[in-house]
Structures are given as C-alpha cells and as structure tokens.
Amino acid sequence: MSSGTSVHCIVVTPERTELDAQCEALKLPMYDGELGILPGRAPMVGRLGYGLLKLQSATGEQSWFVDGGFVQVTRDGVYVLTNRLLKPEQIDRKSAEEELQRATEMVATTPQTRSVKERALAQARGKLRISS
Amino acid sequence: MANIRQLDKRRKSVRNIRKITRTMELIATARFKKAMDRAAAATDYTKRITQIVQDLANSGASVSHPLLVAHDTVKAVDILVLTANRGLCGGYNGSLVRVAAQRRSEIQEQADAGQTSVSGKRGISAFRYAGIPIEKTYTQFDDQPSFDAVAKIADELIYRFVSGQVDRVDVAYTQFISSSKQVPVVETLLPFAGLDVSSSAGTTSAGTTSTGQESNVRDDYEFLPNASAILEEVVPASFRARLFKCFLDAAVSEQIARMVAMKSATENAGDIIKGLSRTYNRARQSKITQEIMEIIGGVEALG
Numbered sequence: 001m002s003s004g005t006s007v008h009c010i011v012v013t014p015e016r017t018e019l020d021a022q023c024e025a026l027k028l029p030m031y032d033g034e035l036g037i038l039p040g041r042a043p044m045v046g047r048l049g050y051g052l053l054k055l056q057s058a059t060g061e062q063s064w065f066v067d068g069g070f071v072q073v074t075r076d077g078v079y080v081l082t083n084r085l086l087k088p089e090q091i092d093r094k095s096a097e098e099e100l101q102r103a104t105e106m107v108a109t110t111p112q113t114r115s116v117k118e119r120a121l122a123q124a125r126g127k128l129r130i131s132s
Numbered sequence: 133m134a135n136i137r138q139l140d141k142r143r144k145s146v147r148n149i150r151k152i153t154r155t156m157e158l159i160a161t162a163r164f165k166k167a168m169d170r171a172a173a174a175t176d177y178t179k180r181i182t183q184i185v186q187d188l189a190n191s192g193a194s195v196s197h198p199l200l201v202a203h204d205t206v207k208a209v210d211i212l213v214l215t216a217n218r219g220l221c222g223g224y225n226g227s228l229v230r231v232a233a234q235r236r237s238e239i240q241e242q243a244d245a246g247q248t249s250v251s252g253k254r255g256i257s258a259f260r261y262a263g264i265p266i267e268k269t270y271t272q273f274d275d276q277p278s279f280d281a282v283a284k285i286a287d288e289l290i291y292r293f294v295s296g297q298v299d300r301v302d303v304a305y306t307q308f309i310s311s312s313k314q315v316p317v318v319e320t321l322l323p324f325a326g327l328d329v330s331s332s333a334g335t336t337s338a339g340t341t342s343t344g345q346e347s348n349v350r351d352d353y354e355f356l357p358n359a360s361a362i363l364e365e366v367v368p369a370s371f372r373a374r375l376f377k378c379f380l381d382a383a384v385s386e387q388i389a390r391m392v393a394m395k396s397a398t399e400n401a402g403d404i405i406k407g408l409s410r411t412y413n414r415a416r417q418s419k420i421t422q423e424i425m426e427i428i429g430g431v432e433a434l435g
Contacts, residue, residue: 012180014279014373016173030356045184046356047365069369070362072184081180081369083283112294116287 007039008077009055011064011085018085019064026078027054028071029126037078044073048082050126065091065130067123093131100124136419139412143405150401156220157394163275164387170276171308171380178377181370188366191352193359197367199290202323203299208245210289210298211236211318214305214382215255217274222393224306224386225254228316232304233262235318239302246298249285251379275387277379279372286372293322305378306385314385319378324371 009026011019028035029051048071054063069082103120107113189195213232215225232255236248247267250256256269272281292298301322306314355362 012176014174014177014283014376015170017176032357035356042354043352044354044356045187045362046354047362068365070184070365072180072187079180081177081184083279083369110295112291116291 011080023055023057025056046071050123088130091127091131096127096131136415143408146404153394153397160387160391167275167384178373198294199324199367206299208298209239209243209300210247212303213250213255215252216386217253221390224389229258231316275383282376282379283372286375305382308381308384
C-alpha cells in the first residue's frame with residue numbers, strides 16, 4: 001500500500017480470488033457513498049454497499065459491480081470481500097427491475113424481515129443504477 | 133461345450149465393466165482436481181474474514197452477535213445432511229447417513245422439534261427408506277457447489293435461528309482432512325463458534341503466528357461506520373463461508389471416495405478376468421485333448 005505510487009487491489013469472493021491488480025487509485029462503493037483510495041491510505045475496515053468499484057490505472061478506468069461485503073485497507077493492499085463481482089455489462093436492467101419489484105413487495109413485520117427487505121432493496125437499487 | 137462359451141461371455145462382460153470403472157475413475161480424478169482447486173481458492177476469503185474479526189477484536193470491540201449466542205433452552209434442532217447425488221463411491225454415502233441418523237435420534241431425545249434437510253439423492257432415498265421424515269431436499273449440488281445456492285440455505289438457517297424457530301443447527305458432512313483421509317462428521321454450526329476462537333484465544337496465538345511480522349507494527353484501523361456495524365455483517369458472512377466450506381469439503385470427499393472405489397473396482401475386475409481366462413484356457417485345452425482322443429479312438433477302431 002505504502003509502496004510508491006500504486007495501490008494493490010485484491011478482490012476475493014467466497015468462491016475464489018477474482019481480481020488482483022495494481023492501480024493508481026480506486027473508488028469503493030461504501031454503504032453510504034463512494035470512497036476514493038489513494039496510495040498511502042491509512043488502515044481502515046469498512047462496510048461496502050452495492051455499486052461500482054472503479055480502478056484507475058495508466059491504461060484507463062475499469063469498473064466492476066460489487067455485491068455488498070467489506071473492505072480492508074492495510075499497509076500492503078486493499079482487500080475487497082464481496083459475495084459477487086460482476087462486470088457492469090453482466091447486469092441486466094430487466095432482471096434488476098424485477099428484483100426491485102420483488103423486494104418492494106416483501107412483507108416486513110419483524111426487525112429481521114425488515115433488514116432482509118432493506119438489503120434486497122439496496123441490492124436491487126444498486127444494480128438498477130448501474131444498468132441504466 | 134456350452135461351458136466354454138459361457139466363460140468367454142462372462143469374461144467379455146467383466147472386461148466391459150472394467151472399461152466403465154476405469155473411465156469413471158479417470159473422470160473422478162479430473163473432477164477431484166477441479167473441486168480441490170475450488171476449495172483451495174475459497175480459503176482466501178475465510179482467511180481475510182478471520183483477519184478482519186481479529187482486527188476488530190484487537191481494537192477492543194466486543195464481539196457479540198445474535199448468531200454467536202447460544203439459546204437458553206434447546207427445543208428445536210435442525211440437521212442438514214450433505215450426501216452425494218450419485219452412488220458408486222464406496223462407503224461415502226452409507227457412512228454419512230449412519231452418522232447423521234445416529235445424531236438425529238440423539239437430537240430427538242433432547243429436543244422435540246426441528247427440521248431434517250438432506251442434500252443429495254442418495255441421502256434422500258436412504259432417509260426415506262429408513263422412514264425418517266425430511267422437510268427439505270436439495271439435489272442441485274454436484275461436484276461444484278455454487279456459493280449463491282449455498283448462501284440461500286445459509287440465509288434461511290440464519291433467519292430461523294435469529295427468529296427463535298430453531299435453537300441449534302447441526303450439519304453432517306464428510307470432512308476433508310487430507311487426500312487420503314476423509315471423515316464423516318456432525319458439526320454444530322449455529323450458535324456459531326467459528327469466531328470465538330479467533331477473538332479470545334486467537335488474539336494472543338494467531339496474532340503472533342499468522343501475522344508474525346506485522347504484530348510489532350500494529351495498525352490502528354479506522355472503522356466505517358463503526359466496529360459493531362461491521363461485526364453485524366461479518367458474522368453472517370463468516371457463517372455463509374463456513375457452510376460453503378462444508379459443501380466444498382463434501383464435494384471433494386465425494387470425488388476422492390469415487391476415485392478410490394473405482395480404482396479398486398478396476399483392479400478387482402482385472403483379477404476376475406485373470407481367473408476367468410485361466411479357467412477358460414483350461415476348459416478349452418481339455419476339450420481339444422478330448423477331441424483328439426476321440427479321433428484317435430475312431431482311427432484305431434477303423435484300423
């Protein structure tokens with residue numbers, strides 16, 4: 001992390017390590033908005049929301065959809081832990097709309113069901129934002 | 133002589149079976165390698181999660197979550213049994229079903245309610261045969277279980293546990309210890325114990341072993357939004373990863389079991405073929421000898 005002018009970004013999902021790349025800067029979709037990371041960022045652990053992870057390198061900007069999870073910034077790299085990492089093209093607007101519809105229709109009467117519903121809503125909205 | 137023809141026929145059919153078992157062994161070997169790679173790739177995530185929990189505990193945050201708390205009275209216990217969809221893998225399914233059924237009867241002595249869920253066609257039919265009622269069945273898991281499908285089951289279990297419908301969740305699966313040792317085990321998944329080790333004892337032991345060089349330069353982490361909110365997310369994620377690990381272990385063990393079973397079947401078929409060939413040759417030779425004797429006898433009678 002502190003090594004020179006690049007950030008080492010590693011994305012792991014429960015299935016495998018999806019991405020292991022060096023970049024100049026990256027933007028993370030946090031639970032409450034975007035967070036930029038530059039080389040030398042102080043150590044941090046944070047919750048991720050549903051949105052785009054953007055990697056800025058000399059060749060240009062690349063982006064992926066991150067499906068919730070956490071991020072851990074250490075002195076040797078940025079570790080993103082998420083359930084799924086998708087290319088923005090892989091997100092279909094129609095199915096995202098359907099997901100949102102289903103999430104809105106969920107009946108939430110207890111705190112547990114409410115948190116399930118909120119999560120589903122945030123997930124569907126995040127997908128919808130990207131697909132448009 | 134009909135006997136000779138029969139022997140030859142049997143030898144041919146054994147040869148065919150050997151071809152099949154050898155192919156199955158090769159397929160199982162290939163699948164085992166794939167499943168093994170997947171299982172190895174999945175460890176990164178669990179490692180990272182334990183690291184985060186470690187850092188949370190080191191920063192002084194109290195590790196508490198509904199999933200970690202044992203319920204006062206255990207009335208309902210769920211058991212999830214992970215078997216294979218297909219047979220021909222030696223004692224893999226049989227020994228697992230035995231272990232699971234035993235635990236289930238133990239559970240029934242102490243708890244009055246709870247669901248029995250079975251994954252894999254073999255386990256389902258074995259439980260049906262034993263007359264054990266099954267609430268949920270899953271047959272979609274083969275040699276490469278997907279995390280999404282496992283996460284759904286995990287979320288359901290989390291919901292049942294948190295809402296008080298169930299007080300304990302056990303899972304029966306074949307644990308992968310090494311490529312020459314797999315053991316059918318029953319583990320208690322909920323209340324979740326996977327974090328306790330790393331938060332209390334782990335702060336001293338794992339803190340010096342796994343992150344040996346870093347321990348002298350301790351990082352003070354900034355938590356967004358705060359440590360407890362992250363913990364709220366980390367615990368279910370860790371549980372999901374744990375359950376996924378069980379599925380991966382089961383898949384790897386199944387392929388190994390099949391590989392071993394098919395290897396011995398192939399070898400056995402070879403032995404049978406050897407024996408049959410010997411009897412066949414002996415029978416043929418004695419037939420030839422007999423025919424010669426008959427001809428000689430005929431010639432002598434004529435002369």
